[in-house]
Amino acid sequence: MMDPLLHVKNLKKYFPLRKGFLEKEKTYVRAVDDVSFSIRRGNSFGLVGESGSGKTTVARAILRLIEPTEGEVRFEGMDICRSSESEINEMRREMQIIFQDPHSSLNPRKTVFKIVSEPLIIHEGLRGKKLRRRVEELLETVGLKSEHMFRYPHELSGGQKQRVGIARALSLNPKLLILDEPTSALDVSVQAQMLNFLESLQRELDLTYLFISHNLAVIRYTCDTVGVMYLGKIIEMGEAEKVFSMPRHPYTKALVSAVPIPQAEQPETAILLEGDIPSATHIPSGCRFHTRCFEKIGAVCEEREPETYCFPDGSQVNCHLFKSTALDDEAGHGGGSGKPLETKDR
Amino acid sequence: MKPVLEITDLKIEFDTFEGTSHVLDGIHLSLGKKDTLGLVGETGCGKSITAKAILRLLPVPPARLVSGEILFGGEDLLKKSDEEMKEIRGRQIAMVFQDPMTFLNPVFSIEEQLVDVISAHSNRNGSRKEIDRKEAKKKAVALLGEVKIPQPDVRIKSYPHEFSGGMRQRVLIAMALSRSPQVLIADEPTTALDVTIQAQILKLLHELVERHGNSVLLISHDLGVVAKVCRRIAVMYAGSIVENCSTEALFNEPFHPYTQGLLNSILTFSKRKDAAQGIQGGIPDLIHPPSGCRFHPRCSRAMKICEIEKPSPVEAEKNHVVSCHLYPVRKVKSF
Structure with missing residues (x-):
């Protein structure tokens, strides 16, 4: 089996909080707390979770836009966390990010041409006619016309702006595209267009996607594998179809049932979580979900952090409920204690 | 009808x-x-x-x-x-808005804001029977209880920033329903x-x-x-x-x-x-x-x-x- 394109292992990012300047003890916002996953070439991996669960921090740490506190990010075997600045710059050509808000991620004072051509000038030193031809090509790939080339961002619609962002990201032929909520700012009628477009782009250019969204339907629609995050940790991971049709972790169950379904007959059996998401500065002891969990088994949930239990179908869950099942069912596969699992490699 | x-x-x-x-x-x-x-x-x-x-x-x-x-x-x-x-x-006719933070005043406690709303509405009533603030506070606590804010008598003293988004929206709903609008x-x-x-x-x-x-x-x-x-x-x-x-x-x-x-x-x-x-x-x-x-x-x-x-x-x-x-x-x- 081929090596994964991106391999994230025990990634942590703690942001220190200063409490007052005499205070010695530092508190931390544990935004990302031990996250491991890997993405194979040509696949789409989705990270879902509610606001503050650390999805975007993971993306930024992978690109080393922020320094990870601990852990390893391997991109084609190279450890990003231990590379020098110049090596990183080279590597960034291969991994690009598309941001959520197309309005604020494009410079309002530059034309589309300038925005898209900038990386080409910096990294490839293209000039003149060659540059223009390449920009035209890129705009065509993302479904914009050459008449859009000399427009300013405010003259474009939201969907068009997002396409400009994609053209800019594609300009250096990246291998990995990180899509951070790419459709959240778009209307539904445009959202479907955009997702179908991203899908065909992936096939055409052989891209690997890391898809970040709070919208479960979007992730299910686009991703092969999915990781569900809660307070900085992936609590369930597996094939998207399976995770969403047969969620194992109580949080995933609640999340899936909380999504409002646009249909006339509303199911009655919605699982309603109580309380709010705890703050990332005071992550609950033991299992971080125990304060809201409706399937809590007892003191063990409050005291011990659950290990990662793997299932024969390749999915993994961090929950004490599965301690026995995972081990008994498949002695060979189960009982992986916190070991990152090569997703879907069976 | x-x-x-x-x-x-x-x-x-x-x-x-x-x-x-x-x-x-x-x-x-x-x-x-x-x-x-x-x-x-x-x-x-x-x-x-x-x-x-x-x-x-x-x-x-x-x-x-x-x-x-x-x-x-x-x-x-x-x-x-x-x-x-x-x-x-x-x-x-009452209204609940999208972003609860922008519709709550950050420098006043939830109590002050709720009591203000309740007494303002009551006192403009034709009967001119003034509700005093004590009574209004009682009503405010009851309203918070109704929108399922835990420990309403304690939490009413909080400021909007101490509440999460969901809780703030509950406060706004409480405010909107305080006069049982049609x-x-x-x-x-x-x-x-x-x-x-x-x-x-x-x-x-x-x-x-x-x-x-x-x-x-x-x-x-x-x-x-x-x-x-x-x-x-x-x-x-x-x-x-x-x-x-x-x-x-x-x-x-x-x-x-x-x-x-x-x-x-x-x-x-x-x-x-x-x-x-x-x-x-x-x-x-x-x-x-x-x-x-x-x-x-x-x-x-x-x-x-x-x-x-x-x-x-x-x-x-x-x-x-x-x-x-x-x-x-x-x-x-x-x-």
Whole structure:
């Protein structure tokens, strides 16, 4: 089996909080707390979770836009966390990010041409006619016309702006595209267009996607594998179809049932979580979900952090409920204690 | 049954630097007693403008009323004086907004804000029986309990920033319901919230409305949210209501091509890859809206007449109103 394109292992990012300047003890916002996953070439991996669960921090740490506190990010075997600045710059050509808000991620004072051509000038030193031809090509790939080339961002619609962002990201032929909520700012009628477009782009250019969204339907629609995050940790991971049709972790169950379904007959059996998401500065002891969990088994949930239990179908869950099942069912596969699992490699 | 709120042919324009924006293009809407009506549509279709027009919260200028009336209890709200509107706002028609943080004052505690609202409304009452602050506080604590804020007598002392988004929205709902208004307008009440919190708030809203018997106008861009709460749904596109029917009819048998396209675009759990279609093109510019039916440039079933004439609402089936030239006359003859 081929090596994964991106391999994230025990990634942590703690942001220190200063409490007052005499205070010695530092508190931390544990935004990302031990996250491991890997993405194979040509696949789409989705990270879902509610606001503050650390999805975007993971993306930024992978690109080393922020320094990870601990852990390893391997991109084609190279450890990003231990590379020098110049090596990183080279590597960034291969991994690009598309941001959520197309309005604020494009410079309002530059034309589309300038925005898209900038990386080409910096990294490839293209000039003149060659540059223009390449920009035209890129705009065509993302479904914009050459008449859009000399427009300013405010003259474009939201969907068009997002396409400009994609053209800019594609300009250096990246291998990995990180899509951070790419459709959240778009209307539904445009959202479907955009997702179908991203899908065909992936096939055409052989891209690997890391898809970040709070919208479960979007992730299910686009991703092969999915990781569900809660307070900085992936609590369930597996094939998207399976995770969403047969969620194992109580949080995933609640999340899936909380999504409002646009249909006339509303199911009655919605699982309603109580309380709010705890703050990332005071992550609950033991299992971080125990304060809201409706399937809590007892003191063990409050005291011990659950290990990662793997299932024969390749999915993994961090929950004490599965301690026995995972081990008994498949002695060979189960009982992986916190070991990152090569997703879907069976 | 006589509707509580009835909007007929409401046309509102905005004067902007680029020209006149035709924001509302003849809205017809009615809200019955204890009815729950959802108003859905995409960005800029005029959902919030409709809500603000009802409460007369639009700034005039740039907003300009062209025609129409909004009947509430038989009287036209658009003809009321500012003083009379003050009596109606909050007491008879209340509103819950999208972003709870911007509607709570960060420098006053929840107690002060709730007590202010309660005593202000009571003291403007004709009887002039003043509620003192102690009594108002008791009522405020009870209200917080009703919206299921734990330990309301303690938490009432908190400031808005100490509350989470969901809790703040609960406070706003408590405020809106404090005078048991006849009509509650909720403008995207859960859009700023996470799904698990959204589910809590929607359930709470549903329960409270059932108990108090308010009529609700719920505005949302999310058809799923509306389906959960509302019995009827009105779909808006570019300043007009294109379809208005029961929730079942909308999802099972939508008439208007836009509604069909919208339902096709939504990603649901059951949809397979590539199954979501989307609608060609983008939302029109309301300064230069398309002629005739405003949806015709994006409509797959557009005909010649669509470019020329704006379709008027037709009751294609019982209680199912659609504005589209595909349905020129009533399908079912009325007896």
